[in-house]
């Protein structure tokens with residue numbers, strides 16, 4: 001029997017609202033507001049605790065080093081670390097914001113993961129996402145790769161690839177555009193669904209007009225190829241360009257699937273009906289799709305509530321749990337869909353509604369905050385780092401957050417060089433706490 005481990009990203013000490021993600025409506029709406037990094041991290045930790053308390057496998061991925069001095073230096077800001085920050089704040093505050101983002105918390109964009117049951121060489125394959133479409137996110141790839149290689153270090157069981165080339169042709173946003181359908185425990189081969197926003201070379205294919213399509217078909221195909229997936233069990237589907245223009249910048253804003261169940265909006269893909277028929281054929285008889293119609297919930301309300309960005313989790317007894325953001329309860333139509341899903345005979349057994357507002361204001365809901373890693377018991381046992389959440393680790397993280405995080409940060413505060421020292425001190429302590437080797441540039445430079 002296997003297990004799906006939820007690897008949540010912990011929001012970092014520089015969590016702020018800089019409005020950097022065009023096409024992500026929440027990010028634009030909250031630009032310039034003051035954030036509360038401590039509350040963001042505590043909300044994230046509360047989610048991890050709630051899921052672990054239900055007997056589900058929950059783990060944590062650490063925040064990244066921010067502001068990211070190697071990028072500031074590459075952009076021409078020299079001198080001491082403090083001088084580089086002060087000069088960037090004066091001359092190019094948007095670049096300082098990009099180098100200060102805590103966006104690595106949204107680990108659904110950290111990588112695409114294929115279970116060992118699906119790959120040609122029988123290893124778990126990881127492709128860290130290049131996140132090439134946005135500067136502030138593209139910075140994540142090297143540290144994500146280092147962290148994944150540190151945690152999944154056993155080369156006989158795990159393959160952590162390099163990110164795909166960071167060009168617009170191969171823009172890759174990771175697991176937010178990937179869903180695996182598999183039987184109980186995930187030990188049997190699954191069906192892997194890849195969703196892209198555009199094709200880099202098929203220029204006559206439909207494309208959004210207003211907002212960027214971040215994931216390319218070429219990137220998704222390259223990942224399937226290098227993970228050694230069986231083409232007969234792999235599907236590539238294009239997002240509906242109108243949905244992207246309505247704020248669906250990743251597929252996980254409009255669909256969520258787990259085990260053999262899919263919750264999806266009728267406007268999610270170019271051909272939602274045809275895709276469902278193909279999935280039914282490939283996943284088999286147990287496949288169950290619940291399609292929400294636009295007259296039940298219009299796409300813009302799916303986006304503003306993040307109903308589909310809920311986490312769908314298979315509990316130890318096989319019943320499905322939906323972890324939804326509190327915003328769903330504040331919209332009558334979204335709440336009605338949730339009630340329908342959890343009613344007797346509905347696709348979901350139970351809902352857990354959580355306050356994740358700090359992350360939500362940047363367009364990151366429950367599903368954005370986690371990377372699913374399907375592992376066998378043996379693979380799980382091969383992870384040496386102290387990343388699995390139990391009461392003792394949760395208590396340590398709680399105390400660590402309260403010790404190091406500020407409770408208020410505005411984009412203007414990013415000009416303060418002491419934030420760098422605070423952040424590095426915190427992360428240095430965290431790597432020790434999680435039994436990780438040095439994964440940050442500042443640790444390596446110092447060593």
Ligand code: SUG
Nearest residue numbers: 018019020021024027108176250368
């Ligand atoms: O890439 N927001 C992230 C949110 C990512 C959500 N992830 C998933 N859907 N899986 C993004 O748009 C906002 C940062 C800012 O504006 O300060 C940001 O990067």
